[in-house]
Amino acid sequence: MTDTDLKYETVAKTSDLKPGEMMYVEVDDEPVCLINLNGEFHALNDVCTHQDASLSDGEIDGDEIECPLHGGAFDIRTGQPTSFPVVTPIEVYKVRVVGDDIQVALTR
Ligand code: FES
DSSP, X not given: OOGGGSOEEEEEEGGGOOTTOXXXXXXXXXEXXXXXXXXXXXXXXXXXSSSSOBGGGSEEETTEEEOTTTOOEEETXXXXXXXXXXXXXXXXXXXXEETTEEEEESOO
């Protein structure tokens, strides 16, 4: 699948999210955590792979997002687990900026 085959959906404006901030959005009813990491936008599934917690209620720590429930963490860029009790990677999604729209595509 090429990038042009992906179905991008506008979820926010670039001005909605400053560096170091994140927000909860939905794409096709899928819960997504949208993050501005040093001016780069990233999107991960919002539901922690450990239990049922919303990552957008957690905290950004360097390049990682920390879950609010048990403190497990994921690499924001790759979705790989970085801190126990998280052991399963979380889905990361493609993000692009068109004009001042932030767009996310669910299919990787
Ligand atoms: S629910 Fe996220 S670390 Fe437990």
